[in-house]
Amino acid sequence: MIMQVQDSAYLIDTMALGIRNFVAAYLLVDEKVAVIDTGYASSLNVLLSDIRSISLDPSTIDYVIITHVHLDHAGAAGALIKNAINAKVLAHPRGVKHLIDPTRLISSVKELYGQEAARFGKVDPIPPERIYGVEDGTCVSLGSMRLKFIYTQGHAPHHLCVYEETNSFLFTGDAVSGAYPSFPVFVPxxxxPSFDFIGLIDDLKLLMRLGSRLLMTPHFGIREASKNVFEEEISLLNxxxxxxxxEKENCSDVELITDAACKALAKKFSVDVKEVPDYVRMSIRLAVEGMLGYLERLTTKS
Ligand SMILES: [Zn+2]
Known part of the structure; x- marks a missing residue:
């Protein structure tokens, strides 16, 4: 499903794993055309048919911009550019090699998700001549819109946000929490494997100073931006x-900690915990695992 969210800005619900309101991609149509994030490889057909449904031929796409190389954001990029034959892929330089050769991405996803990983689809490599690493603070112009790349490496070392300066849209990638309409809690x-707590707090402070008008989030949809939004993100993370x-003091079982986390988040946001959908639980479990990993790295460092 594609929705016009602002003049020349569209949200594509990529129907990730068949689920509505889970993973969004964005499409900007100006003199030039850009797609920001692509969803899983298994969402390719949704992406293409949504783009065509607004009478846009994929061959007119100039840029496919990847906020980071996790497969819910970059999975379909390689397959998309086979259709978007004129598009350049832009990504954080630390992500470029993984998109050219996705072997490591695929194996780490298999490690995390096991059997489930097959549902993410086949990840096509991106030919090296079609992908460019973008520097922090650099811009590309789409015509009236201008996109600035902002490194935000707390979520992952290959993560960036995209700030559209003319309209003050911030394409957040995963620098902010997920918030799914089906279970309205914020999931940090x-x-x-490389979540960095201090790094993400710094990212949020940096993003707060941009004064964005709207946050375009992948998980899921548009949020009004204000200083408060970022302050709330920081306080939630703490x-x-x-x-x-x-929890880690009393228990080492990830599933049990995830149960406790679902309950605690539900209580914090006044939601009935019995209703947590599987995909939201999966997101919460990942957030648990990432924070446990961060805490573990802290103790081994000291
Ligand atoms: Zn994501």
Missing amino acids: PSVP WWKDFISS
Whole structure:
């Protein structure tokens, strides 16, 4: 499903794993055309048919911009550019090699998800001549819109946000929490393997200073931006770190900690915990694992 969310800006619900309101991609149509994030490889057909449904031929896409190389964001990029034959892929330089050769991405996803990983689809490599690493602070112009790349490496070392300067849209990638309409709690973006708590707090402070008008989030949809949004993200992260630290004292089982985390998030946001859908639980479990990994790295460092 594609929705016009602002003049020349569209949200594509990629129907990830067949689920509505789970993973969004964005399409900007100006003199030039850009797609920001692509969803899983298994969402390719949804992506293409949504783009065509607004009478846009994929061959007119100029840029496919990847906020980071996790497969719910970059999985379909390689297959998309076989259709978007004129598009350049833009990504964080630390992500470029993984998109050219996705072997490591695929194996780490198999490690995390096991059998489930097959549902993410086949990840096509991106030919080296079609992908460019973008520097922090550099811009590309789409015509009236101008996109600035902002490194935000707390979620992952290959993560960036995209700030559209003319309209003050911020394409957040996973620098902010997930918030799914089916279970309205905020799920911190603390995923394995390289989540950096201090880094993400710094990212949020940096993003707060941009003064964005709207946040275009992948999980899921548009949020009004204000200073408060970022302050709430920071306070949620602090709470989350304390919560996982104290759970970790009493228990080493990820599933049990995830149960406790679902309950605690539901209570914090006044939602009935019995209703947590599987995919949201999966997101919460990842957030638990990423924070546990971060805390573990802290103790081994000291
Ligand atoms: Zn994501």
